[in-house]
Amino acid sequence: MRLYDTKARELIEVRPGKSGSVDIYCCGPTVYRFAHVGNMRTFLLGDLARRTLRAEGTSYRYIQNITDVGHLNDDVNIESGEDKILAQAKLERKDPFEIARFYEQTFHEDLEALNIEPADAYPKASDSIGLITDLIAQLIYIGAAYQGRDGSLYFAARSFKDYGAISHNSLDQLQAGHRFDTVSADVEPGKKFHADWALWKSASVNREMTWQTPWGVGFPGWHIECSAMSIHYFPQGISLHLGGIDLRFPHHENERAQSNTATNSEFVRQWVHGEHLLFDGKKMAKSSGNVLHIADLRTRGIDPLALRLLFLENHYRTQMNLTWESIQAAHTTLKRWRKKIASWPQDGVVDREIHHDIINHFSDDLDTAGAILLIRKIERDESIPEAKKRATLLAADALLGLELDHHDELTITHEVHELLIERESARQEHNWARSDQLRDLLLAQGIRVTDGPEGQSWEAL
Numbered sequence: 254m255r256l257y258d259t260k261a262r263e264l265i266e267v268r269p270g271k272s273g274s275v276d277i278y279c280c281g282p283t284v285y286r287f288a289h290v291g292n293m294r295t296f297l298l299g300d301l302a303r304r305t306l307r308a309e310g311t312s313y314r315y316i317q318n319i320t321d322v323g324h325l326n327d328d329v330n331i332e333s334g335e336d337k338i339l340a341q342a343k344l345e346r347k348d349p350f351e352i353a354r355f356y357e358q359t360f361h362e363d364l365e366a367l368n369i370e371p372a373d374a375y376p377k378a379s380d381s382i383g384l385i386t387d388l389i390a391q392l393i394y395i396g397a398a399y400q401g402r403d404g405s406l407y408f409a410a411r412s413f414k415d416y417g418a419i420s421h422n423s424l425d426q427l428q429a430g431h432r433f434d435t436v437s438a439d440v441e442p443g444k445k446f447h448a449d450w451a452l453w454k455s456a457s458v459n460r461e462m463t464w465q466t467p468w469g470v471g472f473p474g475w476h477i478e479c480s481a482m483s484i485h486y487f488p489q490g491i492s493l494h495l496g497g498i499d500l501r502f503p504h505h506e507n508e509r510a511q512s513n514t515a516t517n518s519e520f521v522r523q524w525v526h527g528e529h530l531l532f533d534g535k536k537m538a539k540s541s542g543n544v545l546h547i548a549d550l551r552t553r554g555i556d557p558l559a560l561r562l563l564f565l566e567n568h569y570r571t572q573m574n575l576t577w578e579s580i581q582a583a584h585t586t587l588k589r590w591r592k593k594i595a596s597w598p599q600d601g602v603v604d605r606e607i608h609h610d611i612i613n614h615f616s617d618d619l620d621t622a623g624a625i626l627l628i629r630k631i632e633r634d635e636s637i638p639e640a641k642k643r644a645t646l647l648a649a650d651a652l653l654g655l656e657l658d659h660h661d662e663l664t665i666t667h668e669v670h671e672l673l674i675e676r677e678s679a680r681q682e683h684n685w686a687r688s689d690q691l692r693d694l695l696l697a698q699g700i701r702v703t704d705g706p707e708g709q710s711w712e713a714l
């Protein structure tokens with residue numbers, strides 16, 4: 254499989270690391286609210302990569318962290334940032350850990366709804382405080398981190414010469430163009446340099462979610478959490494690091510500086526980022542108020558896997574604009590495929606050539622859109638026997654994850670079934686008068702038939 258590497262700016266062959274497997278780390282959710290479907294699009298990336306590796310016969314491991322402390326509303330200006338979970342706990346008048354556990358649970362339910370396979374482990378930041386403080390101690394020992402006058406611990410950005418390689422920024426550019434330049438010494442008195450970032454934030458003993466350390470009471474920064482967990486699970490390095498495009502900077506730049514410094518290696522072989530999901534033309538974000546959740550689909554009677562199909566129809570590196578019309582269209586397609594597959598004979602064999610073509614689309618930088626086009630072509634291709642189509646599409650479903658063999662029990666009577674078959678052949682014979690007559694007969698029985706380029710489909714009224 255080849256995937257686009259943000260740092261190298263080119264497609265790179267995904268290869269197992271020293272451990273012998275492709276070790277994948279994906280930045281997980283901050284569990285202070287329901288994940289929106291934009292987040293889910295990014296998490297789907299890890300699922301598609303794993304399914305492709307499995308189809309290719311490559312072994313892999315997959316870790317996704319749960320951020321349940323230390324992710325501030327403003328991670329650049331750490332002084333004014335408020336911890337997202339603490340803020341939500343205040344709002345809901347609940348214990349912050351209760352908030353975190355609740356939204357962690359809903360995150361797993363949402364993954365399941367989209368058939369995103371579980372990770373090998375979901376380490377939590379709050380359970381990894383020992384790993385985090387050990388790593389900070391190591392960075393201080395190396396000389397890459399220091400304790401500021403405010404008691405917080407900072408990473409010295411200038412100690413990492415290659416800073417900015419993922420997002421193609423340099424420290425100088427950042428100083429000129431970024432918010433850093435407006436941060437005055439009064440706001441962040443502890444830092445020695447504008448681009449340094451907090452590894453550990455000192456806090457008052459009255460604050461919730463704090464821990465005692467040799468440097469005083471405090472809580473971890475967001476960036477160090479991912480370095481600590483990924484080094485712990487994959488001490489030999491990460492093959493593939495995933496996340497949404499907004500994490501490129503500063504999160505992944507900072508993570509890379511920390512991990513490379515601590516391990517004295519290029520710790521992550523490949524950085525892969527998914528583009529953002531827009532909804533009605535705007536980036537889906539809680540702050541813009543245009544978020545859509547899996548529950549919203551269910552309320553409208555839409556199978557969440559219709560959303561998965563829609564994601565597959567768009568390349569992960571394109572900004573995709575979601576609309577209710579596109580979701581509805583994907584839902585109709587999914588229902589039609591399942592219905593057809595359920596009606597096709599079961600004794601077919603997989604067309605090996607087509608199957609390989611589908612895998613090749615996935616292997617080619619996750620060209621899922623190409624794979625779906627191919628499936629639409631197969632659906633229409635009358636030269637392929639239905640039994641073979643069925644076997645081939647079901648084999649492809651190991652990659653697609655659309656539950657194509659899932660079809661609600663057909664509630665139609667034998668008579669309706671016969672009428673449907675008769676109408677299909679009337680259409681093939683271009684006997685439009687008979688086909689219209691049969692359509693009316695079916696309607697009288699509560700079955701609405703529609704005709705599309707892929708043939709006749711029906712729904713019970």
Ligand code: AMP
Binds near residue numbers: 280284291295
């Ligand atoms: P968060 O829970 O905010 O830390 O985000 C979890 C993941 O979702 C990160 O990898 C983000 O980059 C990603 N993400 C956030 N918003 C979107 C969006 N609109 N479309 C796609 N991915 C997103």
Ligand code: ZN
Binds near residue numbers: 280281479504508
């Ligand atoms: Zn991360």
